[in-house]
Amino acid sequence: MTQEFKLLPQAASEVASSVDHITLYLTVVSVFFTALISLLVIVFATRYRRRHADQRAEQIEGSLPLEIFWTVIPLAIALFSFAWGARVFFRMNSTPEGSLPISVTGKQWMWKVQHPEGRREINDLHVPVGVPVELTMISEDVIHSFYVPALRTKRDVLPGRYSKLAFVANKVGVYDIFCAEYCGTKHSKMIGKLHVLEDSQYQAWLSGAGSGPAPREDGAQLFAALRCDTCHSGQDNSRGPSLAGLFGADVPLADGQVVKADLDYLRESILKPAVKIVAGYQPLMPTYAGQVNEEQIGQLIAYMRTLGAPDPASTETTR
Amino acid sequence: MSSSSPPLAGVPPRAVPAGPPGPTGKPAIKDNYLNADYGWKSWLFTVDHKRIAILYLLSVTFFFFVGGAFAVLMRLELATPEGDLVQAETYNKLFTMHGVMMVFFFLLPSVPAVLGNFLVPLMIGAKDLAFPRLNLLSWYIYTIGGLFSLFAVVSGGVDTGWTFYAPYSSTYSNTHVIATALGVFISGFSSILTGLNFLVTIHKMRAPGMTWFRLPLFIWAHYATSIIMLLGTPVIAITIVLLALERLFQIGFFDAKLGGDPVLFQHLFWFYSHPAVYIMILPAMGVISEIIAAFSKKRIFGYSFVAFSSLAIAILGFLVWGHHMFVSGQSVYAGLIFSFLSMVVAVPSAVKTFNWTATLFKGSIQLDTPMLYALGFLGLFTIGGLTGLYLATLAVDVHVHDTYFVVAHFHYVMVGGVVMAYLGGLHYWWPKMFGRMYPEFLARIAAVVVFVGFNLTFFPQFLVGYQGMPRRYHEYVEEFQVLNVLSSAGASILGLGYLLPMIYLTWSLYYGRKVGPNPWGAKGLEWEQAGSPPTTFNFERTPLVTEEAYAYPDARPQITARAGHGGRHE
Numbered sequence A: 001m002t003q004e005f006k007l008l009p010q011a012a013s014e015v016a017s018s019v020d021h022i023t024l025y026l027t028v029v030s031v032f033f034t035a036l037i038s039l040l041v042i043v044f045a046t047r048y049r050r051r052h053a054d055q056r057a058e059q060i061e062g063s064l065p066l067e068i069f070w071t072v073i074p075l076a077i078a079l080f081s082f083a084w085g086a087r088v089f090f091r092m093n094s095t096p097e098g099s100l101p102i103s104v105t106g107k108q109w110m111w112k113v114q115h116p117e118g119r120r121e122i123n124d125l126h127v128p129v130g131v132p133v134e135l136t137m138i139s140e141d142v143i144h145s146f147y148v149p150a151l152r153t154k155r156d157v158l159p160g161r162y163s164k165l166a167f168v169a170n171k172v173g174v175y176d177i178f179c180a181e182y183c184g185t186k187h188s189k190m191i192g193k194l195h196v197l198e199d200s201q202y203q204a205w206l207s208g209a210g211s212g213p214a215p216r217e218d219g220a221q222l223f224a225a226l227r228c229d230t231c232h233s234g235q236d237n238s239r240g241p242s243l244a245g246l247f248g249a250d251v252p253l254a255d256g257q258v259v260k261a262d263l264d265y266l267r268e269s270i271l272k273p274a275v276k277i278v279a280g281y282q283p284l285m286p287t288y289a290g291q292v293n294e295e296q297i298g299q300l301i302a303y304m305r306t307l308g309a310p311d312p313a314s315t316e317t318t319r
Numbered sequence B: 001m002s003s004s005s006p007p008l009a010g011v012p013p014r015a016v017p018a019g020p021p022g023p024t025g026k027p028a029i030k031d032n033y034l035n036a037d038y039g040w041k042s043w044l045f046t047v048d049h050k051r052i053a054i055l056y057l058l059s060v061t062f063f064f065f066v067g068g069a070f071a072v073l074m075r076l077e078l079a080t081p082e083g084d085l086v087q088a089e090t091y092n093k094l095f096t097m098h099g100v101m102m103v104f105f106f107l108l109p110s111v112p113a114v115l116g117n118f119l120v121p122l123m124i125g126a127k128d129l130a131f132p133r134l135n136l137l138s139w140y141i142y143t144i145g146g147l148f149s150l151f152a153v154v155s156g157g158v159d160t161g162w163t164f165y166a167p168y169s170s171t172y173s174n175t176h177v178i179a180t181a182l183g184v185f186i187s188g189f190s191s192i193l194t195g196l197n198f199l200v201t202i203h204k205m206r207a208p209g210m211t212w213f214r215l216p217l218f219i220w221a222h223y224a225t226s227i228i229m230l231l232g233t234p235v236i237a238i239t240i241v242l243l244a245l246e247r248l249f250q251i252g253f254f255d256a257k258l259g260g261d262p263v264l265f266q267h268l269f270w271f272y273s274h275p276a277v278y279i280m281i282l283p284a285m286g287v288i289s290e291i292i293a294a295f296s297k298k299r300i301f302g303y304s305f306v307a308f309s310s311l312a313i314a315i316l317g318f319l320v321w322g323h324h325m326f327v328s329g330q331s332v333y334a335g336l337i338f339s340f341l342s343m344v345v346a347v348p349s350a351v352k353t354f355n356w357t358a359t360l361f362k363g364s365i366q367l368d369t370p371m372l373y374a375l376g377f378l379g380l381f382t383i384g385g386l387t388g389l390y391l392a393t394l395a396v397d398v399h400v401h402d403t404y405f406v407v408a409h410f411h412y413v414m415v416g417g418v419v420m421a422y423l424g425g426l427h428y429w430w431p432k433m434f435g436r437m438y439p440e441f442l443a444r445i446a447a448v449v450v451f452v453g454f455n456l457t458f459f460p461q462f463l464v465g466y467q468g469m470p471r472r473y474h475e476y477v478e479e480f481q482v483l484n485v486l487s488s489a490g491a492s493i494l495g496l497g498y499l500l501p502m503i504y505l506t507w508s509l510y511y512g513r514k515v516g517p518n519p520w521g522a523k524g525l526e527w528e529q530a531g532s533p534p535t536t537f538n539f540e541r542t543p544l545v546t547e548e549a550y551a552y553p554d555a556r557p558q559i560t561a562r563a564g565h566g567g568r569h570e
Ligand SMILES: [Cu+2]
Pocket: A143, A144, A145, A179, A180, A181, A182, A183, A184, A186, A187, A188, A190
């Protein structure tokens, strides 16, 4: 099957078009300077070609104005590109309020996707058109990179740390997902498809076959099965702190530091509880490293995030 | 100068015709560094910088063709989207070994260790480098390192990519990571010693009258390079040690499971490897300055700007490593700073390019083979440099990072830049090194074949990269095939272009026309004061320098006398 040859890949987001615009600017600049240098070289090489053995050159020491000129002009051109690129880059890295949160786990050599309302998929990602999406990604083994050329965006997927990729797809269609960071033998097979659907189609897809419990529901079960609740009952006398309203709050630690309870903090609390001890508590919590995989950690976190604000009647005071 | 006399001292250096070169055509000398002594011992235990340069020439040529062979297999595999020629495991080893061989054992030593070794003493009017024995040691270290890595290939290969990213390299790959990395580690010391040797030599051993601003730009470039070699290389050595500790003893530096941080590896790796790009390109720029001056019969336009831009690159080059990590989880503000600095470091290269082009203006230009390579360099390096702007631009890099766009970009700089300059330099100084000329017509054909083959190979990779084809892919989606076929076709032309010089240069060693000391009528101590080939101690007597570099005669009669003008830069 031969496809029509296109110079630019499809663009399925506004950011993608912005990237193309910068590329266009840089290409105009590049073509201009390449043509200029080539032309000068060709003209000079012909015009001043040595025609007889003792033909001399006209020695020219240099020219300060010229040096300044061709220092400042390239610098200005480059800095303009810097500023423009930085603007779009910050737009890529900002997540609008109310984005659709989707978890992605990379492992040799597949992408596992978990939607907030329970649907899961592998090497496919379905999203509604026009809706901001935020992928929260982590790797179970080596570094991968989630790359969608049609969105002109990618982000490395690291082991041991969450990374995020935000986008708003604005064109219905099916697009390639590639792993862009070399990750071992089947790196080139770690590919998938991004399906951008109309809202109605998306809703139909959501309720289609293959949907299971939402991550937070799985998380609630795990929370009980792993007996987290024995220490984190939320009662005053429980051995561990209440987890209600924890996510996003500032946590005072035993060593006097205050840290923000973000995703990485919650993950670390489960895997390496001894690293950061909450002020007023004993380092009693056992590690769960080896007992839960990244997806389950994600589910536990999803569950913990549903725990509401602390009961006003509670005497717990630390936060 | 504390350097001991080489054991070859028994051979009395014979008279070398000094003074203005005459197109005598007949070889003026019988005694030279090549025939000063015979037998393998006289080579393997030599401390003559010129002989050591020849040893390096043999080694880097060997590694170049080994690395090239891997590339040929890769391009064959990539002619079709399916992974049909070799298995994925094999393919991954191919691109890894191609990168390791080319970067660490060809590109890094090529210009400085071969041409630099040969020419630094000759150009500044010294009889050898400051530490001749250390110089020989460098070659041994380098060769042992190279063979170590080569051993890793023969015994099964390595599949991490030349970048050795952790934790894949430290925990997950079950190939010969340690042996390969150890080879790189070992050869790093050769780089450090060479850098040290050059720095001391350039500082302490310049001939009387050879002031800083009379130095050929080749020397300035090597001076800047040596600084990077000395300051940067220890960092990669340390990084490799940490990697080995993690791999052997599970001490967590980079693997998150062991409590390490994978991004740390990238910081350390690129802190060396970005400046290392300048270890490769700066000496190449030095070569280009020499060739353009010699074949335009003209002083380089804006000499001091070209000289200082080398130093600017050496310093700024240490501050931009984060541009390899815009999408790896480095903070966006760090990305902002690295993007900015990367834009700034592009400027000195642009300045050089404009100055070289301006040098051609009103020159007396002769398009011999070295000049063809130099002009080819100008075009390709311009494209390589400009596409660097795309990569330094944050938003664009997010898209093209780790795609073939990057592959194309650095091949334009490394192959279009460094290899073109290296070949140009090799042709230019070939008669100096061996006293014989290569067949000019064939050489011009080869230069054109290389240029065409190169562009056909790598230009399509910009396009396929922008379309989204990731690098290091054994298989790819069908849309990318057309451009990949073009690239593979180009590679076969390029391969031919590289084989040609290999053949005719070897031929010329025996059958090439013999030449006098200065076949190009070029300025510079190596041409004007030393024979072709030079004697063991280079000069009959220490040269006295009375003029600036590239003091070619002027077309305008009123300012013909340039000699004696030398002091005005001080
Ligand atoms: Cu991968």
